[in-house]
Amino acid sequence: MNLNNRRGIITGAGQGIGRALALEFGRRGGHLLLVGRQLATLTETARLVAAEGGTTEILVEDLTQSGAVERIAHAVASWSTVDLLVNNAGNVWAGRLELTSNADVHSMIDLNLTAPILLTKTLLPALRQSATESGSIILNISSGIALVGMPFYSVYAATKSGISQFGESLRRELTGTGVHVATVYPGATDTAMMTSQTAGAELGWGRRPLDDVITDLITALEAGEHEINTAPEGRREMQQLNITDPMAVDAALAPGLESLELAVRDHRSI
Structure with a gap:
């Protein structure tokens, strides 16, 4: 796929994978609407994208709030082309299910699953229309936990499995339309989202550098792949074993x- 000169939306663009993808599309001449909850982090992303040659607009928005999806759609309504949507925003709370508050359950479901579905639904007419030129891209960021459900992440795993199956179903629904639906399965990645979690390689949580994950992701997307797994080889062995x-x-x-529970008990980005 040609990733040059894309015009589109990246959610969760203030840090981590969202910021890194904004830089990748920016250095390829992209014009991006950066969506996130913090003006300061979005402003920094915009500055970094500009240094790479891209252009941006900023929208401070909590995707779980009423009207958020409509406000995003309004922000790009005047654009002649919308050919990129990156559903990246997400949150996590780890711990035993019975200790998880109802509010945290809803928070993960609302942001990780409901918001990207509604945003995709709302922007799909524009993405389909723009696909007649150079094809459009819907890029959903799932998780390696969608491939191997890990203990103490049951709700998070449910949301990431849900977005995975959403992408698979939508991909088949859009066959022949020029809209390319891809799902990414990052393993543990060295980003700010992981700073409150101390599980290491000895517990199966070896972290990959963000730059390596993004390199694999972009290479696979340019090759036209739909299912993009950025996990290291050792993790893929467990993923295969989980199938067989x-x-x-x-x-x-x-x-x-017991050790894993202690290591992840403070893992929280909500």
């Missing part, structure tokens, strides 16, 4: 459950 013998994964994780 899921109970073996249960057995492998069981001895480290």
Whole structure:
């Protein structure tokens, strides 16, 4: 796929994967609407994109709030082309299910699953119309947890599995329209979202540098891939085992459950 001169929206653009993708599309001549909750982080992303040669607009928005999707659509309504949507914004709360508040359950579902579905639905007419020129891209950021459900992440895993299946179904629905739907499955990545979690490689949570993850992601997207797995080889072995013998994964994780719970109990970005 040609990623040059894209015009579109990136949610969660203030940090991490969202900011890194904004820089990638910016250096390819993109014009981007950066959406996020913090003006300061979005402003910094915009500055970095400009240094790479791209242009931006900023919209401070909480995607879980009423009317947010409509305000995003209004912000790009005057654009002649909308051929990129990156559904990246997300949050996480880790811990035992019975200790998870109802508010945190709703927060994860609302931001990780409901918001990208509604935003995609609202922007799809513009994406379809723009696809007649150079094709449009819908890029959904899922998680490696959608491929191997990890203990103490049950709600987060549900939302990321949901966005994965949303993308797969929509991809098939849009066959032949020129709208390319891709889903990314990052493993543990060294971003600010992971700073409150201390699980390391010994517990199966070895982190990849953000730059490496983005390089793999962009390379796969340019190659036209739809399912983009950026996990390291060791993690992929567990993902394959989870397909062929899921109970073996249960057995492998069981001895480290107590240590894992301690390591992730403060993992929270809500």
